[in-house]
Amino acid sequence: MxxxxxxxxxxxxxxxxxxxxxxxxxxxxxxxxxxxxxxxxxxxxxxxxxxxxxxxxxxxxxxxxxxxxxxxxxxxxxxxxxxxxxxxxxxxxxxxxxxxxxxxxxxxxxxxxxxxxxxxxxxxxxxxxxxxxxxxxxxxxxxxxxxxxxxxxxxxxxxxxxxxxxxxxxVMIDSLVYYRQKSQQLDLLSSIGVEPDSYILMTMHRPANVDNEQGLRSIVQIARNTARHKTVLFPIHPRTLSNMEKYSLKEELEAISQVQLMEPQGYLEFLHLMESAALIITDSGGIQEETTYLQVPCLTFRDTTERPVTVEIGTNYLLRDLNPDTVEEHVQAILDGKAKQGQVPPFxxxxxxxxxxxxxxxxxx
The missing domain is CATH 3.40.50.2000 (Glycogen Phosphorylase B;)
Structure with missing residues (x-):
């Protein structure tokens, strides 16, 4: 065949x-x-x-x-x-x-x-x-x-x-399981200067969130608020970076203490960063699944999710808009130990x- x-x-x-x-x-x-x-x-x-x-x-x-x-x-x-x-x-x-x-x-x-x-x-x-x-x-x-x-x-x-x-x-989880040990062997955190559970990982790339000035300003404010709790590692998507520059927000984002902008990461590197994060803030589809398997709390900016099991039994929270105040409430609760206890879905x-x-x-x- x-x-x-x-x-x-x-x-x-x-x-x-x-x-x-x-x-x-x-x-x-x-x-x-x-x-x-x-x-x-x-x-x-x-x-x-x-x-x-x-x-x-x-x-x-x-x-x-x-x-x-x-x-x-x-x-x-x-x-x-x-x-x-x-x-x-x-x-x-x-x-x-x-x-x-x-x-x-x-x-x-x-x-x-x-x-x-x-x-x-x-x-x-x-x-x-x-x-x-x-x-x-x-x-x-x-x-x-x-x-x-x-x-x-x-x-x-x-x-x-x-x-x-x-x-x-x-099958996404197949790759995670197969490469998890290899990812854990990376010396990435020490090269960045962070410890496990000492940082929050952030990614944003969806056009609805990053193709307009209002959305980008909300992202900058979310990063600013979140960085008051822990270091924020932000591998920035080329689309997001380009629009930050377009609306003259890149320097404002770079100036926030405790926010580290990073280039897009390879699969093993990003898996390593996810597994050791205290919390992940994202608008990605696949990250909802990976964090549910890894049992890491995840705040996802989407109106809806095509992966409801990540919310129903997993570690994912669906936030329907880029409201910095709502994000702050969730971040505070999760860091205070009030995150929901997720389960790994069947199969x-x-x-x-x-x-x-x-x-x-x-x-x-």
């Missing part, structure tokens, strides 16, 4: 790495990686591929930026001839980026089965391009691999046949890729 695995953005690497590793254990499975280049920074991309022990992509499409429509169209046009030459048995897509729906569409139109890993997640907010990508990809996929109970509920509500749906767990055990491989071998080979 030949499987083409699609990656387009950095979170996809962490999801495909355990799958490619699991597939490669079987001589009757040929696993190839297609990197669309949807999000591409040579330095960061190389870091992620090297750290996750992925081979160099068999194909790199070099799509780059553009609007959502432009990206999706360019990926489809570039992916079609690859399908024609490779003639894979299945195409595997992960997550909810433009590469996911674009490659799934091309495969379906060519009569090739599509496997969607991380299926069934819904935020309920169709203003998010990712939400549209999730819904459309699930509707055309042949096998849907689900990470949490909400995914099963959503797909049932959408009348997806039960035989297509498989509750397998979370978040590092074996999701193995379950997926078993299903593929049983159902498709």
């Amino acid at each position: 030949k499987i083409l695995n699609i990656v387009g953005a950095r979170p996809n690497f962490m999801k495909v790495a355990p799958l490619h590793r699991a597939f490669s254990r079987y001589p009757d499975i040929e696993s190839k990686i297609i990197h669309t280049g949807q999000h591409y920074d040579a330095r960061m991309s190389d870091v992620f591929f090297n750290q996750l022990e992925l081979p160099q992509p068999h194909y790199f499409l070099g799509i780059g930026g553009g609007t959502h429509t432009q990206q999706t169209a360019k990926i489809m046009l570039e992916f079609e001839p690859i399908l024609a030459s490779e003639k894979p048995d299945v195409v595997l897509v992960v997550g909810d980026v433009n590469s996911t729906i674009a490659c799934a569409l091309v495969a379906v139109k060519e009569g090739i089965p599509v496997l969607h890993v991380e299926a069934g997640l819904r935020s309920g907010d169709r203003r998010m391009p990712e939400e549209i990508n999730r819904i459309l990809t699930d509707s055309i996929s042949d096998y849907l691999f689900v990470t949490e109970q909400a995914g099963l509920d959503n797909l049932k509500r959408e009348s997806v046949p039960d035989e297509k749906v498989h509750f397998v767990g979370n 978040w055990d590092g074996q999701a890729a193995e379950r997926i491989t078993t299903i593929i071998r049983e159902k498709l080979m």
Whole structure:
């Protein structure tokens, strides 16, 4: 069996790495990686591929930026001839980026089965391009691999046949489990000058939060308030940094005592920083899951979350706007020892890729 695995953005690497590793254990499975280049920074991309022990992509499409429509169209046009030459048995897509729906569409139109890993997640907010990508990809996929109970509920509500749906767990957690010990061996904290539990980790990158002056001013104030409690480590996303400079807020942020701005981190480095943090403040999707597994409190700035299990039984708190006062209340309560006691969701055990491989071998080979 030949499987083409699609990656387009950095979170996809962490999801495909355990799958490619699991597939490669079987001589009757040929696993190839297609990197669309949807999000591409040579330095960061190389870091992620090297750290996750992925081979160099068999194909790199070099799509780059553009609007959502432009990206999706360019990926489809570039992916079609690859399908024609490779003639894979299945195409595997992960997550909810433009590469996911674009490659799934091309495969379906060519009569090739599509496997969607991380299926069934819904935020309920169709203003998010990712939400549209999730819904459309699930509707055309042949096998849907689900990470949490909400995914099963959503797909049932959408009348997806039960035989297509498989509750397998979370491949993102597979990578965390696999690389956790390697991450713990890094000497990163001493080089920064902090101790475990002595700092708060902060990341912000969503356009709704960082593409306007009001949001950026709130982020600066949140950093200022939080730094009164502990050192704030802030690996700053290029988009956020660019907008801070655009609105003349970068110097104000840099001037805050106890706030350390950092470059974007590699996977192992960021995992190390997450595990040793007293608290994480973010607007990321994946960090909600990783902190729930690591049992680290997490404040997430989102109107909704497509990963409700992280709030329902995990360590995640959903804050619906960038209100510095609300953040301060939560930070104070958590540091005072009043954080909720989270649990690790079912099947978040590092074996999701193995379950997926078993299903593929049983159902498709």
